[in-house]
Every structure is written in structure tokens, then in C-alpha cells.
Amino acid sequence: MSNKSYINRPNRPLQIYAILFLVFLYAPVMFLPLFSFNDSIYVRFPLNEFTFKWYGELFHREPVWNALMNSVKVGVATAICATGLGVFAAKAITRYRMPGKAPMVGFVMLPLVVPVIIFGVALLVLLSQLGIPLSLYTVTIGHMIICLPFSIATLLPRFEGFDGSIEEASADLGENAWWTFWRVTFPMVFPGILASLLLTFTISFDEFIMAFFLTGTEPTLPMYIWGQLRFPQEFPSILALASMIIAASFVIVFLGQWVNRDAAFAAAKKGD
Amino acid sequence: MSEQAFISIQNVDKYFGKFQAIDDVSIDIGHGEFFSLLGSSGCGKTTLLRMLAGFENPTNGEIYIDGQPMSSVPPHRRPVNMVFQSYAIFPHLNVRDNIAYGLRKQKLSKAKRYEMVDEMLNLIALPEYGDRKANELSGGQRQRIALARALILKPKVLLLDEPLGALDKQLREQMQLELRALQRQVGITFVFVTHDQEEALTLSDRIAVMSEGRVLQLDTPSGLYERPRSREVASFIGTMNFFDAKVREAKGPDLVVEAEGLGTVRGNSGDRHFAEGDTVQVAIRPEKFQLSEAKPNGGDPANAVQGKVGNAAYLGERSHFFVEVAGGGKPIAVSAQNKGVKSSSDDTAEDVWLSWTDESVVVLATD
Numbered sequence: 001m002s003n004k005s006y007i008n009r010p011n012r013p014l015q016i017y018a019i020l021f022l023v024f025l026y027a028p029v030m031f032l033p034l035f036s037f038n039d040s041i042y043v044r045f046p047l048n049e050f051t052f053k054w055y056g057e058l059f060h061r062e063p064v065w066n067a068l069m070n071s072v073k074v075g076v077a078t079a080i081c082a083t084g085l086g087v088f089a090a091k092a093i094t095r096y097r098m099p100g101k102a103p104m105v106g107f108v109m110l111p112l113v114v115p116v117i118i119f120g121v122a123l124l125v126l127l128s129q130l131g132i133p134l135s136l137y138t139v140t141i142g143h144m145i146i147c148l149p150f151s152i153a154t155l156l157p158r159f160e161g162f163d164g165s166i167e168e169a170s171a172d173l174g175e176n177a178w179w180t181f182w183r184v185t186f187p188m189v190f191p192g193i194l195a196s197l198l199l200t201f202t203i204s205f206d207e208f209i210m211a212f213f214l215t216g217t218e219p220t221l222p223m224y225i226w227g228q229l230r231f232p233q234e235f236p237s238i239l240a241l242a243s244m245i246i247a248a249s250f251v252i253v254f255l256g257q258w259v260n261r262d263a264a265f266a267a268a269k270k271g272d
Numbered sequence: 273m274s275e276q277a278f279i280s281i282q283n284v285d286k287y288f289g290k291f292q293a294i295d296d297v298s299i300d301i302g303h304g305e306f307f308s309l310l311g312s313s314g315c316g317k318t319t320l321l322r323m324l325a326g327f328e329n330p331t332n333g334e335i336y337i338d339g340q341p342m343s344s345v346p347p348h349r350r351p352v353n354m355v356f357q358s359y360a361i362f363p364h365l366n367v368r369d370n371i372a373y374g375l376r377k378q379k380l381s382k383a384k385r386y387e388m389v390d391e392m393l394n395l396i397a398l399p400e401y402g403d404r405k406a407n408e409l410s411g412g413q414r415q416r417i418a419l420a421r422a423l424i425l426k427p428k429v430l431l432l433d434e435p436l437g438a439l440d441k442q443l444r445e446q447m448q449l450e451l452r453a454l455q456r457q458v459g460i461t462f463v464f465v466t467h468d469q470e471e472a473l474t475l476s477d478r479i480a481v482m483s484e485g486r487v488l489q490l491d492t493p494s495g496l497y498e499r500p501r502s503r504e505v506a507s508f509i510g511t512m513n514f515f516d517a518k519v520r521e522a523k524g525p526d527l528v529v530e531a532e533g534l535g536t537v538r539g540n541s542g543d544r545h546f547a548e549g550d551t552v553q554v555a556i557r558p559e560k561f562q563l564s565e566a567k568p569n570g571g572d573p574a575n576a577v578q579g580k581v582g583n584a585a586y587l588g589e590r591s592h593f594f595v596e597v598a599g600g601g602k603p604i605a606v607s608a609q610n611k612g613v614k615s616s617s618d619d620t621a622e623d624v625w626l627s628w629t630d631e632s633v634v635v636l637a638t639d
Contacts, residue, residue: 162363163358163360165356165357165358165360166360166362166363168325168327168347168354168356168360169354169356169360169362169421170362170373171326171327171346171347171348172325172347172348172352172353172354172422173348173353173373173374173421173422173425174348174349174374174376174377174425175348175373175374175376176346176348179376183373183376184362184364187364188363188364
């Protein structure tokens with residue numbers, strides 16, 4: 001008898017579908033690195049010589065590095081703030097009985113589905129009414145709104161995955177809320193916090209629409225790239241830059257998934 | 273509050289929204305007592321325990337521990353420690369750090385802390401386990417570590433929330449004995465929550481039987497078993513035969529009643545008062561019946577009735593019979609020790625006599 005059960009029998013059409021899916025998803029993206037090594041300022045076939053010169057050129061352009069540093073600053077600030085708020089939210093959602101919890105959670109998660117452009121316009125109107133000048137700080141505020149639901153969604157399984165009586169045990173053994181968080185909750189959810197930091201950093205780093213509305217005089221990297229698209233001679237080095245960002249994003253997201261890999265199992269093991 | 277009471281629960285109510293989990297409960301627990309809260313799931317026993325630990329606050333009433341009112345004292349300041357049903361071992365710490373968890377505030381030297389932990393590991397018979405990880409432990413070991421983690425702080429009261437529920441039968445019986453021995457050794461008050469009546473009877477000095485948030489009866493194990501005060505308690509603890517009956521004569525607590533299937537029965541109603549003509553319930557434990565082939569009591573028809581053995585179950589050391597009697601409803605459960613050697617031919621339906629003593633009769637109110 002076959003040792004494959006009905007449910008894990010290989011399914012040829014589905015496998016083909018899966019491969020096609022991945023090809024359509026990633027093939028366009030792969031054109032960026034492809035043309036970034038091409039010795040021509042025009043993005044078209046046939047390809048010319050293989051070259052590193054666009055990458056080399058990138059290193060001598062001051063504004064690129066300024067924009068990169070701006071994005072890193074915004075990304076780090078966003079990641080820390082959004083994850084910090086996310087920890088409190090996830091703890092409250094999983095641990096406390098409170099009236100109107102379900103609508104509140106829905107409200108916090110709303111930025112996942114509301115178009116970013118609406119938040120961008122709304123924030124711009126609000127900030128200009130308050131007379132606050134646009135700067136990297138305003139971009140960070142916008143990014144926190146986008147990133148908070150992602151942070152909460154990453155952290156929730158971590159909090160749900162461990163038995164609440166562990167925190168009660170800590171209180172019972174004489175530790176107050178702060179020490180209980182520090183000695184028990186934090187180490188237990190730490191992989192989730194790390195994953196949330198990496199994810200929210202990546203989202204902020206790549207974000208364009210919010211930055212478009214809220215950037216002052218200092219552009220973030222996506223804003224800078226957008227600005228350079230008008231100049232054909234700059235385009236290949238933008239491709240080189242984009243390729244590097246893609247590679248870095250992949251690494252960061254996979255790292256985040258990897259450190260948080262046992263969250264699903266932790267939830268399943270809760271019973272024992 | 274009485275003088276001796278170490279824990280005093282006074283007129284405590286607890287509501288979760290509109291649901292009343294605890295309904296006017298008052299219990300006094302003495303120092304060094306092994307006290308059990310017994311009841312089926314949802315009866316409020318765990319809620320009561322969590323109120324002692326401070327995880328829930330009473331809606332009304334007050335809890336005193338060692339004379340101090342507890343309602344404004346948070347869990348981490350209470351002189352109690354708890355063994356959780358899930359044990360709640362910290363999974364990111366090893367055994368030693370788990371046991372030493374509560375010692376942080378005492379600002380001890382590392383050597384002193386390790387010494388105390390080793391002492392505890394010896395007490396729970398798990399020496400050399402200090403460096404093990406929490407997930408390398410069996411259920412019984414986790415249970416002992418949860419116990420050690422609580423006891424190392426020398427609490428005035430140890431709270432135990434069904435700590436033996438997750439263990440298999442053999443280990444559970446062993447842990448029951450160890451727990452009782454430990455309690456005598458350390459001499460602190462144990463408050464033990466369980467749904468297992470046998471466990472409660474084995475371990476406890478006194479037991480509060482709970483149902484729907486109320487205490488039905490608070491008594492010693494033998495008091496609960498021999499003198500249940502209500503049908504609910506009588507049927508929750510062990511097996512009980514009930515007979516509908518009518519009071520014929522009442523002289524204080526001494527009653528003569530006419531019971532369906534048993535005829536005239538003499539019994540004692542304790543502090544429950546019945547008058548002539550009241551309908552009551554007569555309750556007799558299965559093992560209190562004497563089973564005989566010949567007419568017992570030298571032919572005296574009092575306290576004896578004839579019946580036919582229906583179903584029988586052979587359980588090794590004892591047998592259970594279901595005896596059908598004329599005029600009775602349900603067959604009467606009878607439990608007899610197998611003193612003689614049993615042969616299989618005894619199982620056939622036959623005429624038998626059941627007899628009982630006046631002392632074994634409990635008279636209860638009808639529900």
C-alpha cells in the first residue's frame with residue numbers, strides 16, 4: 001500500500017500552478033538586478049557587456065547616501081516606536097478583559113486595509129493645520145500608523161502562545177507587574193519583538209506614499225529614487241541601488257521569520 | 273472571625289458580569305490544616321482559590337489571612353504561594369532558576385541561593401536536576417518543581433489548584449502520599465482544590481463541598497461520607513442508595529419512617545427537623561447492607577428485607593450487587609467484601625436478605 005495519504009498525495013497541476021505563481025510574482029523583480037549589471041543606460045534587450053560600474057558610481061553619489069541615512073533613521077525610529085506600542089497593544093489584547101475590545105482591535109488594525117494615500121492626505125492636512133513643519137519626524141509618525149498593525153499581528157501569536165498563568169506565577173512568587181514583564185513576558189516574546197522590529201523597519205524603509213506627502217526638505221530613499229527617474233543617465237545606478245535594497249529586504253524578512261519560527265508551535269503546545 | 277482561624281473567608285460574593293461565581297461563602301481555615309475545596313467543574317472552587325491568591329477580588333465580603341484583610345493587597349504582596357494546575361514552570365529558565373525565582377528580593381548571595389535550591393531539590397527528591405531545562409521534565413517532575421518553587425519562599429499558606437489532575441493514576445496516588453507527608457513536614461496551611469472526591473477524602477483534614485458557588489457542607493472526610501447533610505453531597509461523595517420515605521414518628525432527631533422498598537426504618541436526622549407525616553429521603557451506603565441467604569437477625573423482620581440479585585459485578589476484593597426488592601423503585605446497590613472464595617455459579621439470580629443497622633441510616637430532606 002502507498003504510504004502517502006489522500007491529503008499529501010502529490011498533485012501535478014497544483015505544483016505547476018505554484019511554480020507559475022512564483023515566476024509571475026518574482027520575474028519582474030528579477031529584471032532590476034539583471035539590468036543593473038548591464039553596460040548600457042537604456043533598459044532594453046539585447047543586453048550589452050556585464051559591468052559593476054553602476055554599483056561603483058553609486059558609491060560616489062553623496063545624495064544617495066544622505067537619502068539612505070534618512071531612510072535608516074526613519075526606519076529605526078519607526079521600528080522601535082511601532083514595536084514598543086505593539087507590545088503594549090498585544091499584551092492588552094491577549095491578557096485583559098475590557099469592554100469594547102473587539103471594535104478597539106479592529107480600529108487599531110484598520111490601517112492594514114485603509115489606502116495609505118488617505119492616511120497620507122489626512123495627516124498632511126492635520127499637520128499643516130497644527131502648523132507643524134514637514135520633516136523626517138512627520139514621516140516617522142506616518143510610518144508608525146502603517147507599521148503598528150503589522151507589529152501587533154506579529155506579536156499576537158507570541159502572546160497567545162504562552163500560558164497566562166506563567167505571568168500569574170511570577171506575581172504569585174512576589175514580582176510586581178514591571179518585574180514580571182522584565183523577567184518573564186519579555187524573554188518569552190523576545191523572538192516576536194525581534195521579528196516585529198525587522199518587519200516594521202523593512203516596511204518603513206520601502207514606504208513611498210506616506211513619505212511623498214509628509215517629507216520635508218530631506219528625502220527618504222524611495223523619494224530620492226522617484227526623483228531620479230526623470231534623468232535617464234541616472235537610471236542604471238538606481239537599478240543597482242534597488243537591487244541592493246531587494247537583497248537586504250529579503251535577508252531581513254527571512255531573518256525575522258526565522259527568529260519567530262516557533263511561534264505557531266508555541267501556540268499549539270500551549271495545552272501541555 | 274474566630275480566634276484560631278488562620279484564613280477567614282467572610283461572606284464573599286463574586287460576580288463575573290451578571291454571572292455569580294461565588295454566593296455568600298464563609299469559611300474558616302485553621303493553621304497547619306490541609307483543607308480541600310471539592311466540587312465539579314464550574315462550582316467556584318478555583319475562583320475561590322484565585323481570590324485567596326489575589327488574582328480575583330471579591331465583589332462583596334472580605335478575606336483575612338493571618339488576621340490581615342486582603343482585598344487591597346496585590347498578589348505579589350500576599351503571604352501565599354500557589355501551585356498552578358498547569359504548573360506554570362518558566363520555560364526559559366532551568367530548574368534551579370525556576371525554584372530560585374522568588375528569591376530575588378531577599379538579596380542573598382549566589383552561594384546561599386544555590387544552597388537553598390539544593391535543599392529544596394532534596395526535599396522533592398530531585399537532586400542533580402538543577403541544570404535541567406524545563407522542557408526536559410516529566411509531568412510529575414514539573415509538579416514537584418512547582419511545589420519547590422512555592423515552598424522555598426516559606427509561605428504561610430500554600431494554594432494548590434488541582435495539582436495532581438494531569439498525572440496518571442499510579443503517579444497521582446504516589447504524589448498524594450508525598451504531598452500529605454510534605455504538608456506534615458513543613459507544617460504550613462494547604463488549601464487544595466480538586467474535583468476528585470477520593471483524593472479529597474485521602475488528603476484532607478477538612479473538606480468544603482461546593483456547588484454553584486455555594487458551600488454545601490464543610491466537614492471532615494468521615495463526616496461527609498457518613499453524615500452527609502443533603503442529597504447532593506451524599507451522591508457526590510461515593511455511592512448512595514436513596515429511598516423515598518414518610519415520617520411516622522418523630523422524637524427530636526430520632527425518627528421512625530416508612531421507606532419504599534425497605535419498610536419500617538429507624539434513623540437519625542442530625543440537626544434537620546422533621547415532623548410526623550413529612551416526606552423525607554432515607555440514604556444508606558452500599559457497604560452498610562449485610563447480604564445473607566438465610567433470614568437475618570434471628571428471624572426478626574425489623575431492619576431486613578428480601579430481594580432478588582439482579583446484576584452483579586466482581587471487582588476482585590469486593591463485589592457489587594444490584595438487589596431488586598418488592599415495592600422499591602431502583603435496584604439497591606450493595607457492596608460486599610469477597611471474604612470467601614467465589615465460584616462463578618454464585619452469579620445467578622437468587623433470593624437474598626438485606627439487613628442494616630439503625631446507625632447506618634441517614635435521613636435527608638427531599639430535594
